[in-house]
Amino acid sequence: xxxxxxxxxxxxxxxxxxxxxxxxxxxxxxxxxxxxxxxxxxxxxxxxxxxxxxxxxxxxxxxxxxxxxxxxxxxxxxxxxxxxxxxxxxxxxxxxxxxxxxxxxxxxxxxxxxxxxxxxxxxxxxxxxxxxxxxxxxxxxxxxxxxxxxxxxxxxxxxxxxxxxxxxxxxxxxxxxxxxxxxxxxxxxxxxxxxxxxxxxxxxxxxxxxxxxxxxxxxxxxxxxxxxxxxxxxxxxxxxxxxxxxxxxxxxxxxxxxxxxxxxxxxxxxxxxxxxxxxxxxxxxxxxxxxxxxxxxxxxxxxxxxxxxxxxxx
Amino acid sequence: xxxxxxxxxxxxxxxxxxxxxxxxxxxxxxxxxxxxxxxxxxxxxxxxxxxxxxxxxxxxxxxxxxxxxxxxxxxxxxxxxxxxxxxxxxxxxxxxxxxxxxxxxxxxxxxxxxxxxxxxxxxxxxxxxxxxxxxxxxxxxxxxxxxxxxxxxxxxxxxxxxxxxxxxxxxxxxxxxxxxxxxxxxxxxxxxxxxxxxxxxxxxxxxxxxxxxxxxxxxxxxxxxxxxxxxxxxxxxxxxxxxxxxxxxxxxxxxxxxxxxxxxxxxxxxxxxxxx
Numbered sequence: 001x002x003x004x005x006x007x008x009x010x011x012x013x014x015x016x017x018x019x020x021x022x023x024x025x026x027x028x029x030x031x032x033x034x035x036x037x038x039x040x041x042x043x044x045x046x047x048x049x050x051x052x053x054x055x056x057x058x059x060x061x062x063x064x065x066x067x068x069x070x071x072x073x074x075x076x077x078x079x080x081x082x083x084x085x086x087x088x089x090x091x092x093x094x095x096x097x098x099x100x101x102x103x104x105x106x107x108x109x110x111x112x113x114x115x116x117x118x119x120x121x122x123x124x125x126x127x128x129x130x131x132x133x134x135x136x137x138x139x140x141x142x143x144x145x146x147x148x149x150x151x152x153x154x155x156x157x158x159x160x161x162x163x164x165x166x167x168x169x170x171x172x173x174x175x176x177x178x179x180x181x182x183x184x185x186x187x188x189x190x191x192x193x194x195x196x197x198x199x200x201x202x203x204x205x206x207x208x209x210x211x212x213x214x215x216x217x218x219x220x221x222x223x224x225x226x227x228x229x230x231x232x233x234x235x236x237x238x239x240x241x242x243x244x245x246x247x248x249x250x251x252x253x254x255x256x257x258x259x260x261x262x263x264x265x266x267x268x269x270x271x272x273x274x275x276x277x278x279x280x281x282x283x284x285x286x287x288x289x290x291x292x293x294x295x296x297x298x299x300x301x302x303x304x305x306x307x308x309x310x311x312x313x314x
Numbered sequence: 315x316x317x318x319x320x321x322x323x324x325x326x327x328x329x330x331x332x333x334x335x336x337x338x339x340x341x342x343x344x345x346x347x348x349x350x351x352x353x354x355x356x357x358x359x360x361x362x363x364x365x366x367x368x369x370x371x372x373x374x375x376x377x378x379x380x381x382x383x384x385x386x387x388x389x390x391x392x393x394x395x396x397x398x399x400x401x402x403x404x405x406x407x408x409x410x411x412x413x414x415x416x417x418x419x420x421x422x423x424x425x426x427x428x429x430x431x432x433x434x435x436x437x438x439x440x441x442x443x444x445x446x447x448x449x450x451x452x453x454x455x456x457x458x459x460x461x462x463x464x465x466x467x468x469x470x471x472x473x474x475x476x477x478x479x480x481x482x483x484x485x486x487x488x489x490x491x492x493x494x495x496x497x498x499x500x501x502x503x504x505x506x507x508x509x510x511x512x513x514x515x516x517x518x519x520x521x522x523x524x525x526x527x528x529x530x531x532x533x534x535x536x537x538x539x540x541x542x543x544x545x546x547x548x549x550x551x552x553x554x555x556x557x558x559x560x561x562x563x564x565x566x567x568x569x570x571x572x573x574x575x576x577x578x579x580x581x582x583x584x585x586x587x588x589x590x
Contacts, residue, residue, distance in 0.1 A: 167435070169437060169438055169439070170433075170434070170435045170436060170437060170438055171424065171428055171433040171434055171435070171436050171437075171438050172433045172434060172435060173438070174417070174421050174424050174425060174438040174439075175425055175428075175433050177414075177417065177421075178414040178417055178421070178422075178425055181414035181415060181416050181417055182410075182411070182413065182414040182415065184406075184411050185411065185412055185413060185414055185425075186396075186414070186425065187395045187396050187399065188373070188395075188399055188402075188404045188406075188412070188482075189399060189425045189426060189428075189429045189430075189481075190396050190397070190399035190400050190428070190429045190430035190431070191396055191399075191425070191433070192394075192396050193396070
């Protein structure tokens with residue numbers, strides 16, 4: 001049960017990553033690998049502020065969000081102002097961020113020992129609210145702190161999702177979405193497509209930085225390697241989510257990304273408990289995204305090529 | 315023409331693409347053109363004559379190599395495309411160009427209601443906007459007023475062009491640019507869109523530049539014809555002259571240009587070798 005709650009919590013936190021990847025991948029049609037760096041950036045900035053700055057966890061988390069936004073903004077400026085290929089822009093910023101993150105942390109692994117994090121705050125609240133270290137949940141005895149962290153994270157992610165949904169429905173957000181759909185039309189309507197892209201990528205990476213910040217506080221350390229492969233992780237979540245909720249509308253897509261992230265983390269936890277070597281995890285994730293990307297096309301080609309008269313047996 | 319009534323003025327506008335390569339084209343060569351406020355100008359010309367380039371130059375899809383462009387008294391020569399959009403409404407040849415296909419009709423119009431204006435955090439599809447939208451879309455008599463939440467990409471080309479036209483003129487533009495906006499449509503839809511075009515232009519008294527391939531449209535619509543060839547304005551018929559033009563006359567002029575063209579390319583070289 002503790003394992004399940006842990007997986008659910010991590011899946012919820014990484015839902016912010018999934019929403020960020022949804023923004024860049026589905027709205028701007030960019031696989032934005034900046035994510036691999038901005039996730040770690042959010043974690044390291046939060047960590048240093050918590051430990052050396054003794055900042056309130058909420059402020060430190062906000063700083064992680066802002067740091068991610070700056071990273072996304074740089075990628076956006078490289079793409080628009082300097083006309084560098086979107087994929088290459090992301091690779092450049094991700095590579096640069098690796099050094100930046102080491103600089104920020106001063107080493108490759110930064111434990112948050114002794115620091116007050118959002119997670120420890122939530123756990124304290126939980127103990128106070130639920131009146132005890134352990135409570136019974138559906139017949140299982142679990143740590144009340146763990147449950148509270150999960151619930152508050154769920155609430156927080158839901159709040160962020162609603163704010164993002166509302167933003168995408170405003171004049172600015174609608175124009176931003178359209179700029180990914182048909183840039184020529186948006187220009188003809190007086191929209192600055194380049195500025196929208198910079199804002200969009202900043203927002204996307206801000207959410208990713210936020211995910212990194214919360215993740216680091218949850219696991220109680222930041223690590224220079226924690227972002228590696230996370231863009232593929234986010235893509236997997238987005239794709240699973242689309243299979244669950246469909247793509248009709250922004251609200252459904254965001255909901256899908258959240259559900260996809262939670263389900264994917266759950267699947268990974270199950271696979272690991274059944275003996276999947278953790279070292280193979282990235283390989284399996286990449287293979288999964290590959291299959292999810294080519295499968296729909298392959299299926300439709302098969303159904304077109306099937307000769308007449310050879311109908312499927314019911 | 316007094317300056318106050320001139321809506322568009324091009325002065326020695328020139329543009330060369332792929333300069334210095336074998337693909338070099340010069341679609342605009344020292345074009346001087348003045349368009350009076352409220353006039354409806356038809357632009358004719360063969361392929362590669364520069365007529366679409368003329369519209370794109372005014373809209374700011376690219377910046378001129380030399381020369382200048384004034385719009386409503388303002389020098390817009392160095393303005394980027396999105397800034398000029400505050401003054402210009404556009405409908406493109408390709409029905410896919412003027413709309414965001416994966417967004418709803420309502421969302422597309424939400425963009426049009428803020429053409430050239432600041433976009434803030436106001437709700438894009440507010441009920442007040444939707445009400446006005448439903449009324450105006452109902453006037454199209456296409457039955458789209460109850461489908462405002464469908465993705466615009468699922469509509470036919472004719473429906474999309476009609477909506478694009480409505481979007482381009484939602485806020486009254488100083489200048490309306492129509493770039494062969496019925497060329498990709500079937501004849502019936504083309505007729506509908508042309509009727510709507512004429513209706514909106516006259517109701518709002520819009521200054522309009524319309525590129526077309528159709529001699530019929532050129533004769534029936536507008537109050538001036540500008541004929542382009544090889545990046546220059548070759549003929550300019552004002553309202554009085556235009557009234558006397560029929561499709562046959564226009565075709566004859568084109569034939570003339572074509573003959574001269576043949577002479578230019580092949581025969582001229584031969585004559586030169588023999589006589590010079």
